[in-house]
Amino acid sequence: MEKHWYLVSYDVRNPKRWRRVYERVRGSAERVQYSVFRMYATRTELEAFRCDLVRLMDDEDDLLIVHLCTGCARRVVDTSRQQNWNEERRQVEIL
């Protein structure tokens, strides 16, 4: 199963729900801007993520997930921080 980049953004109308959604999103994705996240996931991980969010969100809330193909991810303009979209993610972290 291949991993792909996804851009995730949400709009939650209620602070209590927002907190829960925010925490769940951080379990799968890294924050880029205040409610914009990037996620590197397989299809299964993406579906599990959406499944969890449906439970936490209400009808009036919105979720936006944009699938970025490899070329798109390479051409992302992100001046916010040191995050690197281009390079292959390291599979192992030695801290």
Next chain:
Amino acid sequence: MTSLDASTPLTRVMALHALNYCERLFYLEEVEEIRLADDRVYAGRRLHQQDITEGIETLTYEIESEDWGIRGKVDAVRYRDGSLVAYEHKKGRSNRRQAWESDQLQVIAYCALLAEATGKAISEGRIHYHADNVTVRVPFDESARMELRAAVARANALRQTTDRPPLTEDSRRCKRCSLAPVCLPEEERFASTEQRETQMDSAASPSQAPPRLFPEREERRVLHITEPGSQVERAVEQLVVKFPDRPAICFPGRDIATIVLHGPTQITTQALHYCAANGIAVQWLTGGGNFVAALSVGAPGVQRRHRQYAALSDPDFRLNLARRLALAKVENQLRYLLRLTRPSSGSADLSGEARAELVASNLARMRQALAQLSKAETFDAIRGYEGQAGQAYFEVLARLVQVDEFRFSGRSRRPPRDRFNALLSFFYALAHKDCLAALLSVGLEPAFGFLHTPRSPAHPLALDLLELFRVLLADMPVLGSVNRRQWDTQADFIVTPHKVWLSLEGKRKALSIYEERKQETWKHPVLRYSLSYQRTIELEARLLEKEWTGKPGLFARMRLR
């Protein structure tokens, strides 16, 4: 009425669906309690929460029926033509505007539950297929009731046995099954067609490589915590690594597969709870790299252990398996040496006549040990020939080290007396922990092996499995990195007169070389599909389990090219 005593658990309606799809699937999920969800499962769950709740009165409570022996949650109930109708929603397509058999059984079970709960007569259930927007009616009549009774009786019968049911006949079902990476259906079919071919001794078409249903690589990340004084904490869904004198680093928790804690590093109870709940492996090693403990969650599969105990208590079976494993190890060692000493390889510095002679005589010793091994009839004989071959192997390996500081004379283990042995020991320890983790995740008992005898604290079965990977995961990357001069002889090692071990810097370098090696993909010589070495460890553990679940023959056949 079926005769149900109080100890028989009620069968979930979803499990009846699985039973009708494949009895092996039912057994793995309901009896052995192995559950794995894939993307289709999650998408289906989301559909049940999201799309069908609009404007429909849903039942939010479970209905149980002692009489039928089932329990379940009906998707929706509606009044149609003056009577109640149970609705079931499916994400996928219908079977050419008809219901799939397993879906039909499921909705029949809901009808039965609903009839008993409401006390009203129910004549039909309906299934809505969302992908092609088709609704199918399923009558709830006498034949439907009989079908349901038969299915529940079959489910209860399967619960009583410790043997896994055979694979489904229809191999197309396996492609859409979320448990395929555990069940390994195509590998099993491959093994039986291969056996048939060798029995018939037909020179005709060699068996095709099995279609790959086993994932090629582990997608989540591995964290090694080596810095003394650092601590892993949990922040809701994130794992945070705190350091004594630099800012903390956060990781999304779902992105982590394994946390390895080296030496004096900490993990909080909250983080452990999170790891246990999300299937993250946690392993503790001493600062020197020796295995201490691993987190294992839940009740291990008791049926799997029953089969393991039964099989390994049989001395003949154990001897056969031990012989095969020893053969695999020695043959891998021999092939590696042949590769290194090939005249064209250029890496071997075998200029001197005397040296060439020494190599040749040791290779001959190994070949002889191989021949003896295949006839060995006792465990002591197997261990003896394996040991002889090992000695010859290390004698040659020592000649192939091209860097003076790393020259060694044979293997020295406790303690390692030179730099090369220190590296080997550390790499073996890392590979041992990975073998143990694979065995635990497969649900085998690591304390009950077949070649090694118990001695604390190492687990014999993990040592057995390790024999397959010594050359691939330790000897090759160690010798390669030494000859490429990747090591700093001073900074990476701590040398005392009696003992040599790795410094913190050296350990980190070793970890990155080892982990890189684990990520490399190769083609399995028997199954002929490519996968990472990391996944190969788990694959071999699963093939080992198959040795005593009725489909033997694939374990310990991997060889270096």
